[in-house]
Amino acid sequence: MADPELYPADIHHEHASLAVTERPLARAALMALAFGFLAIFLLLPLVVVFEQAFSRGIGAFFEAINEHDTLAAIRLTLLVAVISVPLNLVFGVAAAWAIAKFEFKGKAFLITLIDLPFSVSPVISGLVYVLLFGTASLLGPWLKLHGIVILFAVPGIVLATVFVTFPFVARELIPLMQEQGTGDEEAALSLGANGWQTFWHVTLPNIKWGLLYGVLLCNARAMGEFGAVSVVSGHIRGLTNTMPLHVEILYNEYNAVGAFAVASVLAGLALVTLVLKTLLELRYGAEIAATRGH
């Protein structure tokens, strides 16, 4: 085993731990590759957003934000998130309760169906509602007769957002609640608590950080969704434009400062989301352990 040709001398003389790590040169090269890649693909786009937003100074930035249509877009984005996130929150808790606390036939198939929106293009998520409620659809004439407006209005935007963010809370909670089992709930029930008391005082405290984690991701996507919302919104300025859609309109009008000003608000929101997410992972890692990774 001491053939100097096959086993170069430096291996024998190096520190014993060398065998299970890379040599310093390889290590430096890998780190340079990783950092270079992340700097070009993640950091630069983020920096550019803020650089462009403030390129004409802070006054121009606030002027761009404090514009009627921009404020309307911010309000609409908040409204859509305030409606769609709680809907998916209730669904996520209900689905996770049924799936994690009970054994029944077809459970795996149900989980697959819940994940379905993740494998559908956002554009198609919007398209399905256009086909369902559009003038050429079965429901279209009936809706028109009764004066119900869904497409190119807030209800359509909410529906498309709900579709796209559908799995977020459920898929955080399902593995978490499966891991926690049913022991705590059985104990509470045997001590005389009813179903609601068990949920509020036993289950909810167990899942609260995982739930918050799911809501955080759900909200980020709800406020940032572009493709699905773009198809159903109709792009009416000041009425059906969410923030991401408003970014597009401003950008296409060569209003770079305006587009990037609104974009920087969304980027700030993304950064806040990342910070909160990281804090949750660091602080309550064990309580949301089953949720790491996507």
Place this chain on the structure above:
Amino acid sequence: MTTAPAKAGWRFRQPSVIPGFGLTLGFSLAYLTLIILIPLSGLVWRSASLGWSDFFAIATDRRTVKALEISFGTAFIAAAINVVFGTIVAWVLVRYRFPGRRVIDAMVDLPFALPTAVAGIALTTLYSPKGWMGALLAPLGIKVAYTPLGIVIALVFIGLPFVVRTVQPIIEEIDKEVEEAAATLGANRFQTIFLVLFPGLAPAVVTGFALAFARGVGEYGSVIFIAGNLPYVSEIAPLLIVIRLEEYDYAAATAIATIMLALSFLMLLVINLIQSRTRKRYG
């Protein structure tokens, strides 16, 4: 609610003392049906009612075929790039200790959190001929913005966290003893990594690739700004759906969407098969 001792035979659910099964499952199924299943089956139904010859005509239309080729081709290349660099990033994040590691780790999720339209205009500005990256690449004769290369760049951005977040936990789980054993048996570091560790990482890498690829195929917001959207050259399938919709050509939009859905599911199926095979081979 105690149940009689289980009789042999089919039973929808196992007995349990926990309440709320009917309520939660009923609500979940109703919500799922209303929001997801009815709209999606509406798409398939509309597509089926097109008639075979109409469907075939749209599916073989040169612009449709080109758009699908561009979407699937660029998504494939981007996912392949992400497999290489995503795995390196995951390795560096798990194995090496350096200041700012947590910040960089958190940053990897930026593409999940950043709205796609924001990523789209940022990348376009970066890679336009006057942008920071574009100006660097222009003397080399490389044009990124408004070419298919731009689509690849956008999809690399979008897909990166899928690969890193699937591979990272598997690297964390690697038992150091395996590497020590390999090293003791005379393997050099290169051999240990490629012959001993990589086979174990393969299923995660394939999953990461599949997730990044699937996301890339359907991606819209980050791509349309940088792509230039030239028919037959840099027009992606989701954009063609939108264009057909704006022309009130619901038949074409529906058909293209159905083809995309079918191809995506087929692809996921194939990848699931590959995955279960690699799992069997390497345990």
